[in-house]
Amino acid sequence: MQIVPRCFGCFIRQAESVCDVCGVTGRQRSLVLRSVCEVLSKAPLDVPPPVVSDDVYGCIRNELGIDDPYADLKHEYNEQALAHYPACRELIESSDQPLRTALQLAIVGNVVDFGCDTAFDLDASIGAVRELPLSDRLVDTLDAALRKASSLVYLTDNCGEIVFDRLALELIIDRYGPKTIDVVVKGGPWINDVTADDVASVGISSLPSVNIVEVSNGDEGTGMARHSSAFHDFIAGHEVCISKGQANWELLSEKSNIFFFFMAKCPEIASSCNAELGEPIAYLSK
Structure with a gap:
């Protein structure tokens, strides 16, 4: 299955969920979401969603400085x-x-x-x-x-x-x-x-x-x-x-x-x- 338009909203929602779990609010939350959007802006469209998820979650971990949010x-x-x-x-x-x-x-x-x-x-x-x-x-x-x-x-x-x-x-x-x-x-x-x-x-x-x-x-x-x-x-x-x-x-x-x-x-x-x-x-x- 390749990425479809709905996937992009799901990636953002997943980033929001990680922020919720980690209690991230305010400016730091905005920085995380902005970084995720930057990753998504460069994401290939001819790959399965988990390939992009790898980059999205790597970005989130790096921004938060938390190796395993869950x-x-x-x-x-x-x-x-x-x-x-x-x-x-x-x-x-x-x-x-x-x-x-x-x-x-x-x-x-x-x-x-x-x-x-x-x-x-x-x-x-x-x-x-x-x-x-x-x-x-x-x-x-x-x-x-x-x-x-x-x-x-x-x-x-x-x-x-x-x-x-x-x-x-x-x-x-x-x-x-x-x-x-x-x-x-x-x-x-x-x-x-x-x-x-x-x-x-x-x-x-x-x-x-x-x-x-x-x-x-x-x-x-x-x-x-x-x-x-x-x-x-x-x-x-x-x-x-x-x-x-x-x-x-x-x-x-x-x-x-x-x-x-x-x-x-x-x-x-x-x-x-x-x-x-x-x-x-x-x-x-x-």
Whole structure:
């Protein structure tokens, strides 16, 4: 997906949100927004939105002198999600369709997103998880793919959500036992996206067969650029790819053989996926 006009207003709103979280007002807030506007004035129009977001968030961090503006909120939502872990694990273990239930929980976890202009209630979403629509055919297709696969790449998205990804990964390890699972995280702070420290804090790093792979947050030395051919080749080198979140969809929607799972929180993305705002998106790209 390439940038559309609506994206520019969203970038400004995201900058405002960071200022709100950090308590930035007055002249400093104006300076942050002016700098973001300068970045946007030079932004290419033929790239996916996350490519420009890298520059926008780098600009905000530099202006504020704060490396991780969402650090406290990320920790808070990881802890909140971990409190649900035992009950959610029991939900999966008692299910007659455990893969389906694990995927439903992983999708529900995607409501935790501080980069979108949508309110969310994690507790309510978990309570309604069994009602989340998910195609039996898609679940069966993923089940068949995992049964044959020796390698899986799992593209993470947000903190809080990552606890439900852990549940899905544990099920995959126990039920299918792929030899290699590469879990992709950001190499540095990027909104409330998952970093290596986050996956370690919720127990994913210590799971069998799991390797943590870092991709760039836009800063030099933080990993492969997510829109690079090197990253695309890396994904293609795995037999199964599970992709979480809107940003990964924006970057990879034109690539084939990727299982996408996320909630539609952007009107443009919802429209592209023939869905309503707030609906779950789950499909295998062709």
